[in-house]
Amino acid sequence: MTDYELFNLNELNGWIIGSEFEKNTPFYSSLFQLGRTNYLYPWKDPKFHYHTESIEIYLVLQGELWVIVDEIAVILKEKSILLVQPGIFHSVIGGKGLIQHFGMKIPSMEDKKIIKEEKDDYENKIEKITKSGFNQSPYKQLDRNHGFIADLKEESNINCWLIGLWEVKYKTEKFCFAYINFDTLEEKNAHIHQDHFHYHSESTEWYFTFKNSQELLVNDTIVKVPEGYLLKIPKGIPHKQISMSFPFEGATIRTPIQDDKIILS
Missing domain, CATH: 2.60.120.10 (Jelly Rolls)
Incomplete structure (x- = not known):
């Protein structure tokens, strides 16, 4: 066993550390899956999905990331973190500015389940959930069974x-x-x-x-x-x-x- 591993993430985008199921990741861990968005323009997931066993984390360092978690649309502003519990459907639906963020899945395993629906159904669900507007305050907590949002600019x-x-x-x-x-x-x-x-x-x-x-x-x-x-x-x-x-x-x-x-x- 080596004493440590040191990874240079500066030029890397996409999934970087993954399990044996993540064939395209350069580094392996069964405990921790890591991906990075390195100053990219906003994007949208093609479908809603959930994980049967893993927690998924979105850590936003710059820009804004717009995410639907169950039936709630939230704006993850700069220096904020979102945790999504297993079994809760979610999807990135856009953002603002150049986005730098880390995505993490713990543990690292092949447990992603796509909610099968037509593209029009996906778009209609997004429109329905966001019709009343986004939750502009990411500091208003989700139901604890769904996950957790925190403002990392708060001293506490x-x-x-x-x-x-x-x-x-x-x-x-x-x-x-x-x-x-x-x-x-x-x-x-x-x-x-x-x-x-x-x-x-x-x-x-x-x-x-x-x-x-x-x-x-x-x-x-x-x-x-x-x-x-x-x-x-x-x-x-x-x-x-x-x-x-x-x-x-x-x-x-x-x-x-x-x-x-x-x-x-």
């Missing part, structure tokens, strides 16, 4: 585990998600969380860098994660975040969720 949603199993805004047993945004070193130092040298006995951690860079100590190697890169640290590998360049923006994901963090002296 930043620099903490936003999604996960413990003291979080949205509870799920499938993964943890934290959005990190520090303007200065002083701001980071004032934050209550301090990282320890640790490993996870069962889960994998993923460290994204959206702006500037971060460094982690992985075993006895210092690994720099520049802007636009993703670091994968498998289970059992000791690691610790040791530095950031500011202003820093990124995200951390851990899957599957286990109470398996082992802190090392």
Whole structure:
């Protein structure tokens, strides 16, 4: 087993990390499927679909993404995140501006089910749902059985585990998600969380860098994660975040969720 994997996502579009069923993805993971829209104009899915087992996440960093979730049409504005639960039909129906977003599916598996209907039926359903307008406030929560929307510009949603199993805004047993945004070193130092040298006995951690860079100590190697890169640290590998360049923006994901963090002296 390698200590880590470092992915350069800067020039990549489409599905990047997938399971054995995603034949066209350059990288493999059974736990985590990742796709990226890298500053593209708005698009529309050809059909509604749902996933039988997986959670799907839309993380919008720039532009607007318009999505129907069940019978609700929402606008995902810049710096927002949408989680869609298994079994809930959804579809991207457009957007605004050049869009940069990450799409994630947890776990990574072949469980996508297309709702079979004619193109006219699809268009009519979109028209019916959007007739009364979009939910202009993505901060109004969906029914918890359907999913979760959060504004990542809100202070209470930043620099903490936003999604996960413990003291979080949205509870799920499938993964943890934290959005990190520090303007200065002083701001980071004032934050209550301090990282320890640790490993996870069962889960994998993923460290994204959206702006500037971060460094982690992985075993006895210092690994720099520049802007636009993703670091994968498998289970059992000791690691610790040791530095950031500011202003820093990124995200951390851990899957599957286990109470398996082992802190090392």
